Amino acid sequence: MQIPPGRDGDKEARDASATIARSSRIIIQRRPNMTEAQQAILSPETVLAEMKKNGVTHVVWLPDSETNFLYLLMKAEPSLTLVAVSREGLAFSTAAGLAAGGKHPIILIQNTGMMEAGDSLRGWGLGLNVPVVMMVGYRGWTRHGVNTDTAATYTERFLNAFGINYYLVESDADAPRISAAFEETKKTKRPVAVLVGDEYHGFH
Structure with missing residues (x-):
């Protein structure tokens, strides 16, 4: 809209400029918050990107509803x-066989299943x-302790x-x-855990 000349026109122009400036400041101030909100969750796309980045060839897992989007x-x-395995203990023997054949597996498992499969982890994962x-889906974990x-x-x-050793991952920023966990497995030739502290957002 064209603003007529004169004092009233100048005032309207100044008011319009001030409004635009305020709006710009609001947008600029809000952008970091939007980014923080996006980074506050662990997205399945990010998990997949990390797998591809680190050369994963096989995903060994026990199918469940909590990994639906990632699946x-x-x-x-x-x-x-x-x-897919029928019980968690088989994940470690399967991963061991794949690794022996020159593949690069990753194991998706919940903390309860990992603890149940402790002897298999000991014998296959650590023993070999x-x-x-x-x-590892960190079921029951809260940031409040x-x-x-x-x-x-x-x-x-x-x-x-x-x-x-283990690394806690809560969001895309992590x-x-x-x-880092993949790099550690290469150096130590041992299993390393990634604890997924935001399982609901990341895997559902």
Whole structure:
């Protein structure tokens, strides 16, 4: 709209400029918050990107509803082969066989299943020095340190008892820790865990 000349026109122009400036400041101030909100969750796309980045060839997992969105992405990815197991203990022997054959597996498992499969982890994963990353759903974990689910209470104690290093991942901003876990498996020739502390957003 054209603004007529004169004092009133000048005033309207100044008011319009001030309004635009205020709006611009609001947009600029809000953008970081939007980015923070996007980074506050762990997206399945980010998990898949980390797998591809680190050369994963096979995903060994026990199918469940909690990994639905991630499953759909993995299934559509031609570079990945999904290997379903009927119980968690079989994940470690399967991963050991794949690694022995020159493949690069990853294990998707929940903390409860990992603890149940402790003897298989001991015998196959640690006993054979299998360099595999375990992405562990941290069921019951909260940032407040008050656990209402004992699965969370014993998860880190379990890993410490087995001498397995682990990285906590809560959001997309933590994705580099997944790569760090892969690098550690190469150096140590041992299993390394990635604890997924935001399982609901990341895997559902």
